[in-house]
Every structure is written in C-alpha cells, then in structure tokens.
Amino acid sequence: MKTNSRFAFAVHILTMLAISDSKRMPSDFIAESAKTNPVIIRRVMLLLEKAGLITSQTGARGGAMLICKPKDITLLDVYNAVENVSIFSLHPNMPNPKCPVGKNIQNLLSDVFIKAELAMKEVLEAATIEQIKLAITKKT
Amino acid sequence: MKTNSRFAFAVHILTMLAISDSKRMPSDFIAESAKTNPVIIRRVMLLLEKAGLITSQTGARGGAMLICKPKDITLLDVYNAVENVSIFSLHPNMPNPKCPVGKNIQNLLSDVFIKAELAMKEVLEAATIEQIKLAITKKT
C-alpha cells in the first residue's frame, strides 16, 4: 500500500489556522513549517475549502482561515476531506463466478472491510483539531 | 492513497486452500478463480509462506496447502502477512522544529494513527478463514 501525506498535511494546516485564529495565514508560511512546497499546501487547502472547513483569499494579506471552531472539526472530517478511497481493495478483476469462492468472496470481504474501516474512523471522530491545538499551545 | 489487492488475494487463496483441505492446490487453479495471473498468486503465496501460514511444493501434484487450521487463521494474521506499512503517513520531510506545530505535530498524529489502526486491526482479528470458508460452503 502506498499511502500519502495529505492527511498529515491537512491536520498540520488546520492546527496552524486554529492557532492563528481569525488572522489569515498564507500557504508559504505553512509550507515552511511543514517543510514542503507552498503549492502542495495550497492543493490540500483546496480540498479543505471544498469540504467547508476553511476559506481562502487571494491578494496581499490574503491566505486561509478556519470557518468553524476547532472543537467542531474532528479528524474524521479532515480525513474525509482529503481521502476518498477505501483503505482496502477488492480484486482488480471480478473473480470467477463459476467458483464458489470467486462467487462469494467479494461480498464476504466487503463486510469485513466496511466494519474495519468504520472502527478506524470512529477513533478519528473522537479527536478534534482543538485537542491537537491545546496539546501544542499548553506546552509553550 | 493507492491501495493494493494483495489482502483480497491472500484471503481468496487461503479460503480455497481451506476448502481443499489436505490436497495441494496449484497457483494456476487459484489464479483462474481470482481472475489474475498465476505469478501474482505465487507472489502472494510466498508472503503467506514466510508468515508460516502455508507450505508450497514444486513439481507435479505440487502446489500450496495450509499449515494451520482455518479457525486459527485470523484476517489480522493474513493482513500482517501481506501488508507491512501503516495506513497513515506522516510528513515526507521532518517538519520545522522551530515552529511549535512543526515540533509537536508528528507525535500527536502518531498517537491517533496508532489508535485508529489498532481499532481497525481488532476487527480483522475477530474474523477467521474458517468463518469465510463456512459462509461459502454452507451456501452450496
């Protein structure tokens, strides 16, 4: 499985915006903290904007800002904003329906996949951007 | 995220071997059921062999066979056999330690990642190859 860093980037962005509060923050600044290219940050910001989590503005003193309160943003919201495929995959080609296993395996697998992914998402749902923000600001 | 089908293939293979019981089954036969190339099946079989789940034999009347009983093989065993990376990724580059967020975010993310992945694995651990085998054989 080749995973990506979008979720980590997204949480990073939202945490910085939560700390910045009502002051807009540009992608360059976040990119320096996340040690990546500003365009990468902007691409993730677009997904967060689509999901209704942030708003961006072009021009001087522009940048991104949270729309909702940090305590109302769960990590599941963030995950759903940046990831839209299941963590499990079925067969690339439909198995042979003439074989009893081939005929039934995908339904049986899907049952387990859905339950397992749900369990994972429940953990993400229990964590919020506020919690992460507080864990950081309380340290300093 | 680019997922793979190895886990689905692995469960498919083990289920067929569970049904075949003590009779060895060649990769060609399984490949026909899974609608893929025999080499793909053999590659997954190698992983299952390394994990101590099956044994293979070359030559005529060769093929693969289960080592343990289907009820002793959990889907977590299978998952661990074919997948060895986390479903989540941290930043590609270490974030800036001069930024409070950059300094702490990876530890905080890791905590959540570990818990979420564990929850998913607990679901996999509750399912066995025997259950899947029975769900199929009882149908026919």
Next chain:
DNA sequence: ATATTCTGTAACAAATATAGTTACAATATT
C-alpha cells in the same frame, strides 16, 4: 529415463499516485 507439472524468480512493461518544481494570470490590499 523421460516427460510432465509445478514453484521460485527475474526482467520487463504499463498504469497510476505522490510529491515536488516553476511559472503565471487573476485578485486583493497597501
């Protein structure tokens, strides 16, 4: 013995995903 049936493995191709880079038009503020 010889032929047959398998695995194990290498080498390669094609498709897709990811992260990163440069560049620039459009937009908003100073």
Next chain:
DNA sequence: AATATTGTAACTATATTTGTTACAGAATAT
C-alpha cells in the same frame, strides 16, 4: 502602481501495483 497571495497548469522524478513472458530447478508420473 506596487506588492502579496491564491488558483492552476505543465512538467519531472519516483514508487507501487498489476500483469506478462520466460526459464531453471524440483518433484511426480509413466
């Protein structure tokens, strides 16, 4: 008018996945 910033396109490099062909070596069958 100058400056800062997003949105977006085009491109590169790298890695992963699946699939393919090919073949040596091993085990069985005849």
